[in-house]
Amino acid sequence: MTILIYDNTWPGFLTAIFDAYERKLEQARICPQRTLQPSLLYTPINIITDNVKAKRVWLGLEKKLSRTGLQNVYHSFLSELPAIEDHLLEYIRLALTLDGAEKAYGNSTILRGTQVAKMVYREKHRMEAFVRFQLTKDGIYYGAVDPDFNVLPILISHFEKRYADQKWLIYDLRRKYGIFYDLEKVQEIELDFAKPEGGDIRSIFSEEEEIYQTLWKDYFIHVNIKERRNIKLHLRHVPKRYWKYLIEKSP
């Protein structure tokens, strides 16, 4: 069997799909470089990312899939789940052969595509809710996140529309990159965190920052109705793994 190795990027993945079709590979696996494990069972082929090929695949899919179907493909890709590429190859094969395939929920490949996309969408939505910006001395609203899936690319439009008059930066600590809005446009950036760790972390934030964090914590406590205490429900909505970046849940 052949294994197509791509460079972890979205255009790289689409190029791999293109090549799988061009080479008429009946049985192929697609694997990102970052998770590649050497194996004697597969013939490896390194895919060279080609934006023209990628675009052609996407245009082809646009003819066959609705917006939701296209979103399912892209969002599933962002899940970075093991072997999601193989699954997507199968999903795309179905989509190209069967009209309206994205709604054939009786098919386990289609259903799984919908479900993974839903998981990613949910994580995106959680980030829209749980990002907590802190105002730095140089006037940037900074929020750190650690999402289960690679959702920053699909957060841009939401935050750009909402915070159009302030500079902001959302940083994915797990994947070590961020999205930064400079009042004009959003771009991806990488940060070197070496310096702040040495000094006092508080010194980088504006003076009023602590005031509003305190007020927010006060508010959070006082808007709670003690007689209705329901910790199980609370935890279901705000799972513990998100607490570390939530001001109201930090001690």
Next chain:
Amino acid sequence: MSERIREKLKILADAAKYDVSCSSSGSTRKNKNKGLGDTGNGICHTYTEDGRCVSLLKILLTNFCIYDCAYCVTRKSNDIKRTAFTVQEVVDLTINFYRRNYIEGLFLSSGIFKDADYTMERLVRVAKKLRSEHNFNGYIHLKSIPGASDELMKEAGLYADRLSVNIEIPTEQGLKLLAPDKDRKDMIQPMNFLKNEIILRESENKTFRNAPLFAPAGQSSQMIIGAAQESDKDIMFTANSLYKNFNLKRVYYSGYVPVSNDNRLPGLNTSVPRIRENRLYQTDWLMRFYGFQVKEIVNQEHPNLDLDIDPKLSWALRNVQQFPIDINRADLHLILRVPGIGIQSARKIVDARRFQRLNWEHLKKLGVALNRAKYFIICNSRNYERRDLSGSQIKQYILSGAQSKALSAVAIQLQLF
């Protein structure tokens, strides 16, 4: 830092929390001229330890009040600390919380000080300042104060996304008993005025594309559950008439939290009727999204909802003759009536069956709760419930099979009495 603001925020958030509405969806307001904020489907930014969503900064402008409603923590005769925010303080809090992504916007209510117009005018001033001085396009929910002038109501509609008047007590007798200074008519009047105004503005919006938004997220209301001795039928019939007659977007049901040892009310050690509240919301959903008529769910013979099973299952058990239905053929509106099938699964079923006939395995994977649904459907399988079971038999099977969350909580609540 200003300890005074902290103190005010604590008092005025405490006083506002019994208003359960926290929705921030349904508005069409968009960010304009690169200002601050946007509205959409609504986001719950966090949840308190009682499991309720926190979407808006929900506060009273003041908890001074000239009324003495027995069920209200802010009633005149209650010996509590009183305070008031200034307009600027509310604006600063809203903007700074919003910029940090804590909230979707502001929910501003108030005790009635001096008179209705005086109070309403201050609420409007906060909203006006946010919109015109700060180009704030986030969500604003204002209380419409019964008795305030039409002019002020109109102005409120121009700045707010949603307006609400709380009906408070589901029956008129209940209201007379618990809030003798209040009259149901006074609450209905602003609701009706705003309904007509919204309809008028909507038609203007169709003609003139640049007509200003007017309360684009409509109106809502709230009823307190279990303070007066109303039945579930009283509650749901009132809710139904609010939806039908005043085009309300939402009616909220708020289980009474004991705040007084007034002998007209349940005692201070009474627990909050959480399960009853949940059943009322389920009924509300059945009316709004599942195509049920209110009288199918509650009526003269069944004035109260079952606590141990959900209202759709109760209905199905009383109407077993309408089942089973064939999942592979029945219309969407019939599939929606099957216990254990929600809106999402129902739609998926209708989509998926165009490609293949669905069996039990498929339905399970689509998210159908088969433990309930299996008694009411047939699908592409030779196995199905062939016995001619009565409603009560099915109920027994379902309850013995499932360790219902609600059931164990009912048992606990019963022990308390």
